[in-house]
Amino acid sequence: MIQNGPFQLDEFIPYMLNRAAETTSLDFQKIYKDSYGMLRTEWRVLFHLGRYGDLTAKQICSMSDIHKTKVSRAVSKLERQRFLQRTEVPTDRRHEVLSLTKQGRSAFDHLQSEALKYNTTLLERFTEDEQVILRRCLTELSKNK
Amino acid sequence: MIQNGPFQLDEFIPYMLNRAAETTSLDFQKIYKDSYGMLRTEWRVLFHLGRYGDLTAKQICSMSDIHKTKVSRAVSKLERQRFLQRTEVPTDRRHEVLSLTKQGRSAFDHLQSEALKYNTTLLERFTEDEQVILRRCLTELSKNK
DNA sequence: CGTTGATAGTTACAAATGCAACAAATATCC
DNA sequence: GGATATTTGTTGCATTTGTAACTATCAACG
Structure with missing residues (x-):
């Protein structure tokens, strides 16, 4: 019953x-x-901080393409569990550096x-x-044209 | 602040x-x-039926590794929208063939x-x-060891 | 200044998901 | 045959997610 084409x-x-x-x-x-x-999102946030050092939530969003609400919630939970802490940036209080x-x-x-x-x-x-080749293909396919 | 290793x-x-x-x-x-x-799940169920012909929900689950509750809900919605129909199998009334x-x-x-x-x-x-190579790698990585 | 617009991050609500429990049919084994 | 186990599929409930609206801060421009 396999179709042609x-x-x-x-x-x-x-x-x-x-699937993979x-x-x-x-x-x-x-x-x-x-x-x-x-x-999964918490693990990814943790991993970005561990790999790239202190970052703001916004930076994690840009690097990972994870939506900001998911990052926001993951950060809250990681903070509650004492895996990270926030520090206000005095020069721009909209930012919080995560470490x-x-x-x-x-x-x-x-x-x-x-x-x-x-x-x-x-x-x-x-x-x-x-x-x-696999790595190159995956990197290429992650780009939104 | 990039780590070593x-x-x-x-x-x-x-x-x-x-990401890809x-x-x-x-x-x-x-x-x-x-x-x-x-x-997404509805599109996948549709695609399985179009590509492989009539199937039961169980067969779609096995082929795609989509959880049976997701398949069940996708089938209901596709049926409601008249994209597929169910037929009871007389020899085993637990099955329903989807077409x-x-x-x-x-x-x-x-x-x-x-x-x-x-x-x-x-x-x-x-x-x-x-x-x-990409296809071979992805197929390989989809197998659970 | 003060109005307008952009940016960082949070939250409320609806939708989608995962897990476990469930019903119904069949298979197995004595 | 009849008790028990297995298979197929659905449903209830709690968790997770996505969208849009929101707050708070800063920037731009008159």
Whole structure:
């Protein structure tokens, strides 16, 4: 009952990307969810702060393309759980610089090493050349033309 | 304030996959949302039926890894909008075979050609070899180990 | 100044989702 | 046959999300 034509659903790139993203994200989610009760957005905010240093919410939004309401809520929860703290910028009180607490830094260090391990298991199925191409394609596809 | 070490957040595969998936899915979503008021899951269910012919909800779940409650709700809405119809299987009345109506087939034909066009614009940035590798990687990464 | 417009971030409300419990039909095993 | 388990699909409820409206601060321009 397979239809004819050149197009195949299983080769539709947005669909393939979604499946791969869901499979790998849900898999890795177990780690930060079980260890720290974090949701995906919280993990990403933590990771941006750990990776790039202190940032404002706005900067995280721009870098990640996560919507500002999601970032706002993730920041609130991470603050409540003492993973980060806010500091008002005196020169412009609309901004708040976010920085990891000691506890947040420790969680990041742990999760970063877990992420590294997980990334390695994902990539070891591919050759070095394939890994380079995959990364290039994904970076390209993330750009909104 | 960039940290040291081999690992880079922007090379974390689940993160890169999610960004690429969101960018492309939201982009293509405009088409089926504006034309038919469909949500992502509804579009996917429609596409499975159009591509693979009549299926039960269970089969769609297995093929797509979409949760059965999401499929159940998408099927209800597609039925309400007359894009598909259910037929009880006499030999096993737990199953219901889903099939596209004339209207559902017409929507599928339209959206399939739009999807083909969109897919082409996504892939034309890459060489033939890169496309093959990308597809292989995504298929591989969709498997749960 | 003072009005207007832009920016950072929060919140209210409706919609979508995930989980667990559920109903109904069938399969299994004694 | 009959108790129990399994499968298919739906529903209730709590959580998460998206949109739009909102507050508060700053910028621009007369």
